[in-house]
Amino acid sequence: MQTKKESLVESLANxxxxxxxxxxxxxxxxxxxxxxxxxxxxxxxxxxxxVLSVLRNYILRRYFNKKQHPDKK
Structure with missing residues (x-):
């Protein structure tokens, strides 16, 4: 599972x-x-x-991480 920081870094690179x-x-x-x-x-x-792309990527990444690992925050 990616951390929030890792999700943000990946989104920014993309x-x-x-x-x-x-x-x-x-x-x-x-x-x-x-x-x-x-x-x-x-x-x-x-x-x-x-800016829209960074927000979209970050939100989707967090959503799917949470969906795959519902017990972790």
Whole structure:
């Protein structure tokens, strides 16, 4: 069973990679879709999505850990 700290570290590592992929992806996809944007907006969007991703990963990880090990806190 993962500790809460281990769950958070795993989520942060996962999301760090996602952050970099998203930054690069926005620079590719927005121009293809005709969406005008600049680096500042792209970074702000990515930060917002990153925070949501960290929370989602952490909550799901804790839920499944608790479900698999209901007797432990």
């Amino acid at each position: 999301v760090t990679v996602g952050f970099l992929v998203t930054i690069l992806s926005l620079h590719i996809i927005f121009p293809l879709l005709g969406i005008e944007s600049h680096s500042g907006k792209n970074i702000l969007i990515t930060i917002y999505l990153t």
